Amino acid sequence: MSLPDEVRRHVADVAGRARFVTIDRETLDALEPGPIPPQDATRHFHEGEPADVADYVLTLNAINFGSGWFPTLRKRPDSSGYWTIAWALADRFRDRGPWTPAELRGMTAEEVAGVLGQEPGHHLMALYAEALRALGAFLGERRAADVFAAADGSAARLARAVVDGMPFYRDHGLYKRAQILGSDVATFGIGELRDLDELTMFADNLVPHVLRCAGALVYDEDLAAAIDEGDLLPLHRAEHEIRCCAVHAVELLSARTGVPARHLDAWLWDAGQRPEVKARPRHRCRTVFY
Numbered sequence: 001m002s003l004p005d006e007v008r009r010h011v012a013d014v015a016g017r018a019r020f021v022t023i024d025r026e027t028l029d030a031l032e033p034g035p036i037p038p039q040d041a042t043r044h045f046h047e048g049e050p051a052d053v054a055d056y057v058l059t060l061n062a063i064n065f066g067s068g069w070f071p072t073l074r075k076r077p078d079s080s081g082y083w084t085i086a087w088a089l090a091d092r093f094r095d096r097g098p099w100t101p102a103e104l105r106g107m108t109a110e111e112v113a114g115v116l117g118q119e120p121g122h123h124l125m126a127l128y129a130e131a132l133r134a135l136g137a138f139l140g141e142r143r144a145a146d147v148f149a150a151a152d153g154s155a156a157r158l159a160r161a162v163v164d165g166m167p168f169y170r171d172h173g174l175y176k177r178a179q180i181l182g183s184d185v186a187t188f189g190i191g192e193l194r195d196l197d198e199l200t201m202f203a204d205n206l207v208p209h210v211l212r213c214a215g216a217l218v219y220d221e222d223l224a225a226a227i228d229e230g231d232l233l234p235l236h237r238a239e240h241e242i243r244c245c246a247v248h249a250v251e252l253l254s255a256r257t258g259v260p261a262r263h264l265d266a267w268l269w270d271a272g273q274r275p276e277v278k279a280r281p282r283h284r285c286r287t288v289f290y
C-alpha cells in the first residue's frame with residue numbers, strides 16, 4: 001500500500017470513531033474551492049541553480065516544523081513562523097549557498113539560530129540542528145537532487161524514503177512533512193512526479209483551523225475552550241483527531257470537487273494567512289511533525 005493510501009485509510013478510521021472532533025458534512029459539502037496562491041519569490045529561494053534550489057527545498061522541509069513554538073519566535077516583517085524560517089533560509093542560500101552534507105552533519109543550534117535570527121538557546125534551534133544533522137547523515141555524499149531522482153518520479157516513494165531515513169519524519173498515520181516534500185519538488189519546478197494527485201492534505205495546525213473557522217470541523221466544548229485559551233495540546237488523542245478529521249474532510253472535498261487534495265491544501269493554507277483567521281487561536285502542539 002502506498003504511503004498516501006495508508007494515510008487515507010488511517011484518517012478515515014480515526015474520523016469514524018472520533019470523540020472530540022466532528023465533520024459537519026452540510027457545511028463541508030457547501031465549500032467551493034478557491035484559488036491557489038502564486039509562489040513567493042522573495043521569501044522562497046527559487047532563483048538559484050536547480051541543484052541549489054533542490055537543496056533548499058529539502059533543507060527547508062527538514063526544518064518545516066515548530067508551529068507549537070512559533071508564538072515564541074522573533075518574526076520577520078509581515079511574516080508568520082513558517083515564512084520567517086523559509087525567508088531566513090532563502091537569504092542564507094543567496095549569501096552562501098547550500099550547506100554541504102558534512103556541514104549539515106556538524107550543525108549546531110548556535111549556527112541555526114544565527115541563520116534564522118533567533119536566540120541560540122531556544123529549544124526549537126536545538127531541534128532544528130538535530131533535524132539538519134540527521135539530514136546530513138541521510139544524504140551521505142548525495143545532494144537533494146539525487147534523493148529526488150532516486151524516487152523515480154513518485155512522490156509516495158520519496159515520502160517513504162525520508163520517513164525511513166529520518167526519525168523526525170515518522171508522523172505515523174499522517175506523514176505531513178514527508179508528503180508536502182513531493183508537492184514542493186513540483187511547486188519549485190525541480191522534478192517531475194507522476195503521482196502528486198495521490199497525496200493527501202498536509203496535516204499541520206493551520207488547515208484544520210481554517211476548516212474549523214468555516215464550520216466544517218466542530219470541536220467538543222472542552223477542546224475548543226482549551227484551544228481558544230491558547231493551551232498547548234499534548235500530541236495524539238484530541239490533537240490527532242483534529243488532524244485526521246481535517247485530512248479526511250479534504251479527501252471528501254476532493255472526491256466531490258475533483259480538485260486534488262494538495263491543491264485544496266494550498267488554497268486552505270493560504271486562506272489561513274488572512275488576519276481574521278489568524279486572530280482566532282488555532283491548536284498548538286510542540287512536535288517535530290508540523
Ligand SMILES: Nc1nc2c(c(CN[C@H]3C=C[C@H](O)[C@@H]3O)cn2[C@@H]2O[C@H](COP(=O)(O)O)[C@@H](O)[C@H]2O)c(=O)[nH]1
Pocket residue numbers: 064065066067070080081082083180183184187201202203204205206207265266269290
Ligand atoms: N498544510 C500545509 N502546511 C504548511 C504549508 C506551509 C507552506 N508551504 C507552502 C508555501 C508555499 C509553497 O507552495 C509551500 O508548499 C507551511 N505549513 C505548515 O504550517 C505551519 C505554520 O503555519 P504559520 O504559523 O502560519 O507559519 C507549520 O506547521 C508548517 O509546517 C502548506 O502549504 N500546507
